[in-house]
Amino acid sequence: MGFPEKVTIIEVGPRDGLQNEKNFVPTDKKINFIKKLKEAGLSEIEITSFVSPKWVPQMKDASTVANTFQSDTCRNIVLVPNQKGLEKALQANCRSVALFIGVSDTFNQKNINKHTKEAVQTLLPLIQQLKQQECFIRTCISTAFYCPYEGKIHERDVLALCESFVEAGVNELSVADTIGMANPKDVFSLFSKLKQNFPHTLLAAHFHDTRGLAIANIYAALQAGINRFDSSAGGVGGCPFAKGATGNVATEDLVFMLHEMGISTSINEEKLLEAVDFIAPHISRPIESKQYSLFAQR
């Protein structure tokens, strides 16, 4: 079995992770957290989200955070949910933007009050605008395996939705098991097809460890030829639908496996654990990653 020699990790902690934190994390702590992640070698990071501060007060400092990282060479990704968010992101000179959509109709309806097809139509003009600005466009494809409302999702629906975005010219698809229900067999199957169907698009896999299968799913995706993975330092964040359960796979656990397998990542494990240690006191639940548990016991 062949594995990639090198894997790129897209760190989602500062955005996807902190977004689910109830207590406001002070802006300077967020900025220092991101700086420490960069020092650890992470070069593609979801740094913030231009969502409505009414709905997500945690992200009310999006412009300040985004402005701080205007001029470095990292890919500093900001999420925008709609036209209004896009305008704010462009005002803050952001050059890499993530858009978000679910495969499931019901999920999108509950989330943004639109069917999946309507949601695609809403995003297409944003993509055109981003392409004109020569921005990097990442599309986060949510509920690609299971939906909390509809149950199992068909591969053909995921592939069709991804095709809409590939045709629209996005640079990357991040395909997610939003509620942590995927198993490695299905992961291998879907990502093999994604890889085959979209050979010219960057493909990232995004797993949640809700039921303990994230690392096995990553292993299966590696076997399918995937070399880009989303993860969150400390495993911070996760899906609000799986109450109290672990969310995003922890960057440090993923990096540990990759390095043990002889796959390089450009990430310094020790500095990464220091970044986790820095943000840990601001997170309302204990950090559950294995690597950090061992670090904290030293």
Added chain:
Amino acid sequence: MGFPEKVTIIEVGPRDGLQNEKNFVPTDKKINFIKKLKEAGLSEIEITSFVSPKWVPQMKDASTVANTFQSDTCRNIVLVPNQKGLEKALQANCRSVALFIGVSDTFNQKNINKHTKEAVQTLLPLIQQLKQQECFIRTCISTAFYCPYEGKIHERDVLALCESFVEAGVNELSVADTIGMANPKDVFSLFSKLKQNFPHTLLAAHFHDTRGLAIANIYAALQAGINRFDSSAGGVGGCPFAKGATGNVATEDLVFMLHEMGISTSINEEKLLEAVDFIAPHISRPIESKQYSLFAQR
């Protein structure tokens, strides 16, 4: 990729799990725990250990526990460390016996004050005696990937040690990543060779989740054709060398993955979680398995 249609789980919680518990678990609780595991469908269980009660007071009730399960149709396995333990096990009419040895010289020296070769020589007469009694003989091969003292272990040493026991006529080899340091690439490699070299011996894989790779390692072993796995209900137990870290992979997390992949196990997930819930109050650290965390939140 092919996977086995059916997997057998060897439940090690009552022995390998409880053995590391500092507080004595009352005998009737142990017995009821084992009964509940059987009700959940587990048919091969390490039920106790005939070790010296001076060294492991937790197992001082080995004869009582073993006697309780003389007449059912399950494979009730008892561990014996030496001739004295074997005699006690045979007195209690045990029919399935596990022997224990490390690959690493230093590990065996620290554990039983013998080099690996001396340790093999000590076990051979026990195997002969067990074969005369037509007992089922399981050999637990410890430190098959890493040793806490010697570091990385060579495959050739594992294969050579296993060969000694296969030649001696044991029925099963349970090959273990004792300190939870193995990665799925190495797991696939070693288990592929074990499967090839010993086609007529039952082969079980035993993983610890200390660094979060147990489930990925199991997935890799499945791909190597392994269809027998050791695990511990609730993930109870583990290696004393990785202080405070999670130990054995949890049976309920393993069963979840297998069932999601369409692999049958004969185990009822709900009844298994009830067995975990029964023993949880007697375990001195919280149960960390994902499936039990979700169960406890219901």
